[in-house]
Amino acid sequence: MKHKFVEFIPEILEPGVLYISIKYSTAVHACVCGCGNEVVTPIAPTDWSLTFHGDSVSLHPSIGNWSFDCQSHYWIKKGQVTHCRKWDNSKVDAGRKKDKKTKRRKFRKRWIIF
Numbered sequence: 298m299k300h301k302f303v304e305f306i307p308e309i310l311e312p313g314v315l316y317i318s319i320k321y322s323t324a325v326h327a328c329v330c331g332c333g334n335e336v337v338t339p340i341a342p343t344d345w346s347l348t349f350h351g352d353s354v355s356l357h358p359s360i361g362n363w364s365f366d367c368q369s370h371y372w373i374k375k376g377q378v379t380h381c382r383k384w385d386n387s388k389v390d391a392g393r394k395k396d397k398k399t400k401r402r403k404f405r406k407r408w409i410i411f
Contacts, residue, residue: 298326298376300354310335315354315373317347324354328362329378330369336360343400350375363389 300315307316310327317324322340324347327333338345338356348355353376361370361384370381384392 298329298373298378300376315356317354324356328365328367328369329371329380330362330367332365332367332369334362334365334367336362343396352376361389361392 298313298315300317302317302319304318304320306318306323306325310316310325312327312331313329315324315326324338324340324345326336328336338360340347346357348357354373355375356373359370359372359381362368363384368383370383372379372381
């Protein structure tokens, strides 16, 4: 997968391109399964991290498109897409609960007054 650093995400996404807006802390791409859905990955401590390797990029953690009909699941590591098994509903629910808990904990810490 190629990457392009942009300020604004284009309206039409080129397949196989990860658009990265540093200004808006977001990476966007067309779903790698070919379904045409737009995949938005916010770059934030409680969402995804982006690593720039000079000639390629990686996103962490994996991308699970559970809300899409395709339910595709994959990693983007050093510009390569690695497809993973789909998760069953119980695993998706557990992952979502974990994400919510992480965000609550992270943002609660910001408001602690000493």
